[in-house]
Amino acid sequence: MSVLVYTESWDGSFRKSTFEAASYASETAKLLGTEVVAISLGEVSNDELTKLGNYGVSKVVSCCTIEKGDSQAATNAIAKTANNASILIFSNTNTAKMIAPRLSAKLKAGIVSNVITLSESASPLKVKRQAFSSKAIELATVNTATAILAIAPNSFKLIETGGNCTIEEDLTNEKGAITIEGKETASGKISISEAEIVVSAGRGLKGPENWGMIEELAELLGAATACSKPVSDIGWRPHGEHVGQTGKAVAADLYFAIGISGAIQHLAGINSSKVIVAINTDPEAPFFKAADYGIVGDAFEVVPKLIEEIKQLRA
Amino acid sequence: MNIVVCISSVPDTTSKINFTENNTKFDSNGIQFVINPNDEFGLTKAMVLKEALAGTVKVITVGDATTEPIIRKTLAIGADSAVRINKAATDSYTTALEIANYLKENPADLIIAGKESLDYNGGAVPAMIAEMLDLPFVNACNGLEIVGTNAKISREIDGGKENLSSSLPLVIGGQKGLVEESALRIPNMRGIMQARSKPLEVIEATTTEDLTTSISFEKPAEKGACKLVDADNVAELVRLLHNEAKVI
Ligand SMILES: Cc1cc2nc3c(=O)[nH]c(=O)nc-3n(C[C@H](O)[C@H](O)[C@H](O)COP(=O)(O)OP(=O)(O)OC[C@H]3O[C@@H](n4cnc5c(N)ncnc54)[C@H](O)[C@@H]3O)c2cc1C
Ligand SMILES: Nc1ncnc2c1ncn2[C@@H]1O[C@H](COP(=O)(O)O)[C@@H](O)[C@H]1O
Numbered sequence: 001m002s003v004l005v006y007t008e009s010w011d012g013s014f015r016k017s018t019f020e021a022a023s024y025a026s027e028t029a030k031l032l033g034t035e036v037v038a039i040s041l042g043e044v045s046n047d048e049l050t051k052l053g054n055y056g057v058s059k060v061v062s063c064c065t066i067e068k069g070d071s072q073a074a075t076n077a078i079a080k081t082a083n084n085a086s087i088l089i090f091s092n093t094n095t096a097k098m099i100a101p102r103l104s105a106k107l108k109a110g111i112v113s114n115v116i117t118l119s120e121s122a123s124p125l126k127v128k129r130q131a132f133s134s135k136a137i138e139l140a141t142v143n144t145a146t147a148i149l150a151i152a153p154n155s156f157k158l159i160e161t162g163g164n165c166t167i168e169e170d171l172t173n174e175k176g177a178i179t180i181e182g183k184e185t186a187s188g189k190i191s192i193s194e195a196e197i198v199v200s201a202g203r204g205l206k207g208p209e210n211w212g213m214i215e216e217l218a219e220l221l222g223a224a225t226a227c228s229k230p231v232s233d234i235g236w237r238p239h240g241e242h243v244g245q246t247g248k249a250v251a252a253d254l255y256f257a258i259g260i261s262g263a264i265q266h267l268a269g270i271n272s273s274k275v276i277v278a279i280n281t282d283p284e285a286p287f288f289k290a291a292d293y294g295i296v297g298d299a300f301e302v303v304p305k306l307i308e309e310i311k312q313l314r315a
Numbered sequence: 316m317n318i319v320v321c322i323s324s325v326p327d328t329t330s331k332i333n334f335t336e337n338n339t340k341f342d343s344n345g346i347q348f349v350i351n352p353n354d355e356f357g358l359t360k361a362m363v364l365k366e367a368l369a370g371t372v373k374v375i376t377v378g379d380a381t382t383e384p385i386i387r388k389t390l391a392i393g394a395d396s397a398v399r400i401n402k403a404a405t406d407s408y409t410t411a412l413e414i415a416n417y418l419k420e421n422p423a424d425l426i427i428a429g430k431e432s433l434d435y436n437g438g439a440v441p442a443m444i445a446e447m448l449d450l451p452f453v454n455a456c457n458g459l460e461i462v463g464t465n466a467k468i469s470r471e472i473d474g475g476k477e478n479l480s481s482s483l484p485l486v487i488g489g490q491k492g493l494v495e496e497s498a499l500r501i502p503n504m505r506g507i508m509q510a511r512s513k514p515l516e517v518i519e520a521t522t523t524e525d526l527t528t529s530i531s532f533e534k535p536a537e538k539g540a541c542k543l544v545d546a547d548n549v550a551e552l553v554r555l556l557h558n559e560a561k562v563i
Pocket of ligand 1 (some may be wrong): 201204228242258262268285352
């Protein structure tokens with residue numbers, strides 16, 4: 001018996017959400033009195049794989065020839081390694097959402113996604129999850145012997161154990177019907193779903209030419225930039241930045257809403273953020289009801305001052 | 316080209332979410348149900364593909380009789396026929412299994428579902444269908460082109476997109492980007508009239524064994540009152556974020 005964690009990498013590196021999943025797996029393994037085995041797909045260096053030890057993984061199986069975007073191959077590879085596991089942990093990324101439910105069907109193991117808490121007992125396994133676009137929290141239980149949990153990014157903190165892990169190479173060569181042709185990404189961008197701070201702006205900014213100050217503020221804070229839906233619909237910002245019920249979900253430690261009214265569909269995507277700051281000219285803007293801190297004022301005056309003040313704080 | 320679109324009905328996005336029976340059931344009282352927005356993109360995409368390549372579009376839903384107005388709406392938008400598997404969906408696995416069992420008997424070239432339903436946000440049904448049918452699957456699909464028996468696909472990844480290709484049959488979990496939002500189809504009068512005579516087949520469900528169970532629901536804790544800082548005193552906001560909230 002063990003706990004298996006899927007450790008997702010991009011371009012050979014793990015992300016924060018990967019280490020969150022490992023930390024979660026390690027806490028779950030304590031509950032079961034067992035150890036954590038990780039599975040990594042694709043080319044990842046030994047140096048990088050070794051980092052998992054620090055988050056409680058005792059052994060990592062590295063399937064370097066498997067492409068994670070090929071969910072058939074990924075599922076088969078993980079199922080093979082999982083034969084001994086009673087709980088499988090994923091971070092709820094777009095890629096994991098192709099693999100984890102497939103495994104659930106293959107292994108007939110109940111899956112709970114968007115998990116935000118640890119289970120209090122190993123059997124029955126009961127966890128809380130986000131539902132109704134963060135408008136509710138659901139308590140769910142798994143009825144099968146093997147369980148799969150996909151945890152919501154940024155809802156579980158990293159726990160460093162200072163431990164080490166062994167590396168086992170698995171050269172199984174699986175291939176499904178999918179071929180990965182390549183990707184198009186803006187380099188150096190911080191991912192919205194994983195970012196600790198998100199600086200988001202809406203139609204109140206009047207036009208795409210005014211995003212310079214938003215980017216400057218984000219860069220200063222090491223934050224991701226985001227926007228409301230109409231802003232990406234009109235093409236002021238890329239589609240990938242749109243947050244809300246029909247866009248990305250944000251669970252940041254700090255969320256700046258600048259010139260965003262605070263419509264219910266926007267709030268649905270961001271209200272699991274811990275601290276929310278609203279900046280809006282309209283004192284009646286609904287965002288002030290959802291925010292922890294607010295400034296009633298013009299973004300074009302407030303944001304440059306904010307940048308100056310944060311620079312001073314940092315100096 | 317036979318296309319099947321999986322449709323889930325979800326509360327309208329502005330709905331206030333409440334629970335009944337001691338917080339164990341979603342309270343559908345006064346709730347307006349709509350086609351799950353991710354599925355709306357899929358349905359329009361299916362119509363576009365059908366018009367370009369000839370074929371049929373069938374919608375399928377696992378739901379009780381209360382989902383029929385939504386099914387009629389998909390027929391009014393342009394689907395040729397509909398299947399309802401008579402069971403209130405309670406668990407992703409059994410929902411997927413009902414659909415997969417149907418598709419084993421009635422194969423399709425392309426199965427379009429949504430990347431997630433906006434109520435339970437499971438994000439699980441389409442991948443499960445793919446596994447049950449041993450088909451390739453692409454999630455968060457925001458671009459799809461069919462060339463002969465192959466598909467060129469893009470999917471959203473952090474900070475951009477990944478391009479893939481696949482043979483058919485294929486399952487996708489669709490989302491915004493599959494078609495332009497401005498291209499989304501809505502029912503017109505003629506469509507609504509035609510929908511009345513289009514076939515809507517009701518099949519009894521066969522699965523019973525839920526792999527997961529929903530125990531109860533709660534609402535997230537209410538926020539305290541917002542602390543307002545004067546626009547002339549931005550320094551105070553920075554101080555609060557640094558010293559009080561400890562987030563910068
Ligand atoms: C089915 C459906 C799904 C949706 N999904 C989403 C979603 O996922 N995400 C989303 O964001 N929206 C979504 N929406 C749209 C949502 O209802 C709102 O229309 C949208 O969030 C409004 O965007 P906004 O706040 O940027 O623009 P507006 O509503 O136009 O608000 C602009 C705000 O800026 C303020 N402002 C103006 N000038 C300034 C200034 N100089 N300084 C500071 N503030 C200023 C104004 O007071 C106002 O509050 C959805 C809608 C529907 C129907
Ligand atoms: N009851 C259902 N009937 C038909 N399709 C469904 C049902 N539930 C979910 N789906 C499909 O699966 C997608 C993802 O749903 P979910 O896994 O519930 O988040 C939806 O967008 C639908 O396309």
